[in-house]
Amino acid sequence: MATKQSGPIGRPRAFDTEAALERAMLFFWEHGYEGASLAGLTKAMGISTTSMYAAFGNKEELFRKALERYDEGPSAYLTRALEEPTALGVATTVLTGTVRTTTRPAQPHGCLGVQGALVTGASSSSVRDLLATWRNDGCNRLRERFQQAVDEGDLPPTTDAGLLGRYVSTLAFGIAVQAASGIGRDELQSMADAALEAWPPF
Incomplete structure (x- = not known):
């Protein structure tokens, strides 16, 4: 007999965070920090603004992660x-x-x-x-x-x-x-x- 789940199951992210971060890095690289709008970033990353905030934090935090990726790549x-x-x-x-x-x-x-x-x-x-x-x-x-x-x-x-x-x-x-x-x-x-x-x- 099946038992009832004790809690909600987290929904897995529907996108590849590494690939999305790579695209964000390239977008910042091309447009600069201030020239990279949220709309442009999320379109380039192929995700929604909500998903961006959930996965990477705000725009500045995303830029910091993109810079780390640039440094390592x-x-x-x-x-x-x-x-x-x-x-x-x-x-x-x-x-x-x-x-x-x-x-x-x-x-x-x-x-x-x-x-x-x-x-x-x-x-x-x-x-x-x-x-x-x-x-x-x-x-x-x-x-x-x-x-x-x-x-x-x-x-x-x-x-x-x-x-x-x-x-x-x-x-x-x-x-x-x-x-x-x-x-x-x-x-x-x-x-x-x-x-x-x-x-x-x-």
Whole structure:
């Protein structure tokens, strides 16, 4: 004899949250935080606004999750670069990874972390600050890796690891801006190669 259920059975989500988050990341990447309306986001994600709030929280929380996905996916070349055995290898992998990631035909050009919320209204200042912290974190990781290179004798003892980290970061961010402006991969790669011809630069 069948027994009566003791409580309600939760309804499973009718959509793939990972796929929806991927589409949200691409939408934020293309339109920026303030340019991504809720209507546009939910249409791109293929879900209702109610489902978005239930699965991801509000728009800012969704953006934070999208940035984490970007960090672990398209922007993961930084982590790989830090594992290179030489400082020059680190810089080369960062700049080459930036060129490739910001110019892929099947995704938005540019960098979500650079142009996602560079300038915002007061209501979005927390997202602007989030991305500033994200960019500075990348620069600090490079500084630490270059300091390691100095300590190991891979870079001259007079090298300013902080300045070198900021230099490589600035080159990478500049590449991203140029890519978003329509500059092609070959030209950007040539610029990156030219920047690395004299290493270290100072």
